[in-house]
Amino acid sequence: MSHGAADNALNMDKIAVIQTGGKQYLVTEGQMLKVEKLLLEVGADVEFDALLVSDTEGKDTKVGAPSVSGVKVKATVLEQGRADKVSVVKYKPKVRYRRNVGHRQPFTKIKIDHIAA
Numbered sequence: 571m572s573h574g575a576a577d578n579a580l581n582m583d584k585i586a587v588i589q590t591g592g593k594q595y596l597v598t599e600g601q602m603l604k605v606e607k608l609l610l611e612v613g614a615d616v617e618f619d620a621l622l623v624s625d626t627e628g629k630d631t632k633v634g635a636p637s638v639s640g641v642k643v644k645a646t647v648l649e650q651g652r653a654d655k656v657s658v659v660k661y662k663p664k665v666r667y668r669r670n671v672g673h674r675q676p677f678t679k680i681k682i683d684h685i686a687a
Contacts, residue, residue, distance in 0.1 A: 585625070590605050600681070603680060604680075608647065612649060613647060617644055617645075620642065621633075621636065643684075647679075647680055649678070649679040650676070655674050658673060
């Protein structure tokens with residue numbers, strides 16, 4: 571059994587950097603990740619502009635200014651939800667001041683389907 575074919579398949583994989591919700595994410599095809607809430611239905615398709623595209627070894631790299639022209643990252647919305655509760659506690663000694671507030675950040679879970687170059 572030849573491992574050369576498997577190595578070539580790995581070399582053909584692309585990685586990209588996308589930006590959404592004020593954050594940048596390094597993504598590959600088939601990856602699932604949680605991003606800031608997008609106003610889309612579950613099952614909807616979404617496209618992101620690629621800020622950087624490269625192969626997994628980093629030999630063929632294209633950097634955009636601000637995005638790489640002609641390259642889109644296609645993804646599918648899997649889930650809309652809210653993260654676990656984070657407790658925000660404020661306390662000032664000697665003045666009887668205490669505040670305890672909870673916060674649950676909304677998110678959208680997406681799956682990267684294709685990096686179209």
